[in-house]
Amino acid sequence: MKKVIVTGGTGGIGAGVAHCLAGVGxxxxxxxxxxxxxxxFPPQEGIELRLMDVTDQASVDAVFGPLDRLDGLVNCAGILRRGDEYDIDVFQRVIDVNLVGTMRCCLAAQTLLATSKGSIVNTASMLSTFGGPLVPAYSASxxxxxxxxxxxxxxxxxDGIRVNAIAPGWIETEMTQGLRDNPERAEGIMARTPMKRWGKTSEVGALVRWLLSEEASFVTGSVYPVDGGYLAM
Ligand SMILES: NC(=O)c1ccc[n+]([C@@H]2O[C@H](COP(=O)([O-])OP(=O)(O)OC[C@H]3O[C@@H](n4cnc5c(N)ncnc54)[C@H](O)[C@@H]3O)[C@@H](O)[C@H]2O)c1
Ligand SMILES: O=C(O)C(=O)C[C@H](O)[C@H](O)CO
Structure with missing residues (x-):
């Protein structure tokens, strides 16, 4: 049975990933x-919950340190401060959570994953490819x-560690609530999404599950869109 840490695992996409992985044992x-x-978070068999802040080394060490084995790490923890990211302190905080936090967890997992020949899935975005309005820090991160x-x-x-990323398109979570509530932004996004709908967290979870599996044994260094065709148009 694979042991996997999912950061942000009780929020939108992270929770979808956690459910998908628990669903396959x-x-x-x-x-x-x-x-x-x-x-x-509703209790579910196969999902253990822990308090951990990806910006706090002691908190990360307290979770990873005692582990005797780890097969996978999924970095989903992330924040976005739409409209506030031109404030330099906010800018720095977004980079600290999204980018430095991802690296902190990768480093914390490295030795364990080298032993298990395990795998990492990071969470990129459409905004890894192009800039988004009002979110300079998020896009940079x-x-x-x-x-x-x-x-x-x-x-x-x-070391036998595969490292990939997912690049979700526009997924129905708390993070995109402000966009979905804004008819102008929502219509703009739907107009450019060939499948004409917002993605579900389970659809992101399914890609992560595959990337962590043996079926993806020759896949590393890739950034996979899961975006209803957004990048294709
Ligand atoms: N929703 C989308 O359309 C979308 C698209 C592309 C990428 N993403 C990325 O997917 C990831 C998850 O986003 P979401 O939409 O589920 O957002 P969300 O706000 O619903 O969930 C974010 C999760 O991260 C956790 N988190 C925040 N700061 C943390 C910290 N310092 N330490 C530990 N956990 C922390 C939150 O508690 C929450 O569980 C993020 O990295 C986000 O950038 C989201
Ligand atoms: O651009 C915004 O305001 C976003 O909310 C970005 C999305 O959540 C997401 O990262 C797009 O892939």
Whole structure:
């Protein structure tokens, strides 16, 4: 049975990933920095919940340190501060959670994954490819996650660790609520999405499940869109 840590595992996409992995018998440790989110998460067999802040080394060490085995790491923790990211402190915070937090967890998992010949899936975005309105820090962080993924894949292949990223399109979660509530932004996004709908967290989870599986044994350093065709148009 594979043991996998999912950061942001009690939020939108992370929770979808956690459910998908638990559904195929993985032992999932879903971590979040929000105690309220952990309290609200419905108990599910195969999913253990832990409080962990990806920006806090001691908190990350407390989760990864005691583990005797780890087969997978899925970095889903992320924030976006639409409209506020021109404030330099907000800019730095977004980079710290989305990019530095991803690297912090990759480093915390490295030795364990080298032993298990395990795999990492990072969460990039459409905004790894192009900039988004009002989100300069988020866009920069996601460009960074994409490049970090390729860099680690190249460096850690010798250790038997595969490192890939997903690039979700426009998925129905808390993060996109503001866009879905804004008719102008929502219509613009749907107009450019060939499948003409928002994605579901389970559809992202299915891609992550495959990337972590043996079926993806020759796949590393890739950034996979799951976007209803958004990047194709
Ligand atoms: N929703 C989308 O359309 C979309 C598209 C592309 C990429 N993404 C990315 O997917 C990931 C998940 O996004 P979502 O839409 O599910 O957002 P969400 O806001 O629903 O969930 C984010 C999760 O991250 C956790 N988190 C935030 N800061 C943290 C920290 N410091 N330490 C640990 N956990 C922390 C939250 O508690 C929450 O569980 C993010 O990296 C986001 O950038 C989302
Ligand atoms: O551009 C925004 O305001 C977003 O919310 C970005 C999306 O959540 C997502 O990352 C797009 O892939």
């Amino acid at each position: 993985c032992k999932v440790i879903a971590v979040s920095a929000s105690q309220a989110e952990l309290n609200a 996601k460009g960074g996650v994409s490049q970090l993924t390729k860099s680690l894949a190249g460096e850690w292949a010798d």
